[in-house]
Amino acid sequence: MLDNSDVMLFHRVTGCPIAQGKFYLQNLSFEKRFKMIDALQVAHQSGTSELHDPLEDDPDLQPIFEDVRLQARQEVDREHRQRMIELQNTSPKAADLCHPGRGLCHQQWLVMKRILREKYGIEWMTPAEMNPFIVFD
Numbered sequence: 691m692l693d694n695s696d697v698m699l700f701h702r703v704t705g706c707p708i709a710q711g712k713f714y715l716q717n718l719s720f721e722k723r724f725k726m727i728d729a730l731q732v733a734h735q736s737g738t739s740e741l742h743d744p745l746e747d748d749p750d751l752q753p754i755f756e757d758v759r760l761q762a763r764q765e766v767d768r769e770h771r772q773r774m775i776e777l778q779n780t781s782p783k784a785a786d787l788c789h790p791g792r793g794l795c796h797q798q799w800l801v802m803k804r805i806l807r808e809k810y811g812i813e814w815m816t817p818a819e820m821n822p823f824i825v826f827d
Contacts, residue, residue: 692716696727703733703741706823714822722815729820741820745812754810762801766794795826 799816
């Protein structure tokens with residue numbers, strides 16, 4: 691059951707319209723909703739509007755997150771370089787547009803999510819999942 695105070699907290703922290711916030715929260719699984727509300731409370735207390743998975747605040751997990759973040763960055767950078775080489779050979783103009791690496795944060799988060807789940811059994815929510823009304827590039 692969704693509590694109206696949770697919807698209002700979502701609205702206050704994120705600035706998201708109340709009806710959209712309610713719809714979003716209602717459609718989360720119980721576990722994800724619990725995690726979201728925890729993150730909202732932390733954000734509200736600290737005065738920030740960008741949410742992150744509360745698991746990242748666990749001191750025992752911080753070294754794992756740092757290591758996985760580095761692994762994911764290296765994997766995504768390697769794949770991006772390879773794609774850029776292939777694209778440069780087939781379409782140099784398109785390669786110029788993609789060169790800065792736009793959108794790579796999403797790929798990095800997906801790789802992190804996979805590694806955390808497969809290697810550590812950790813179900814992590816990406817910044818995009820935690821902040822559904824923010825457009826990340």
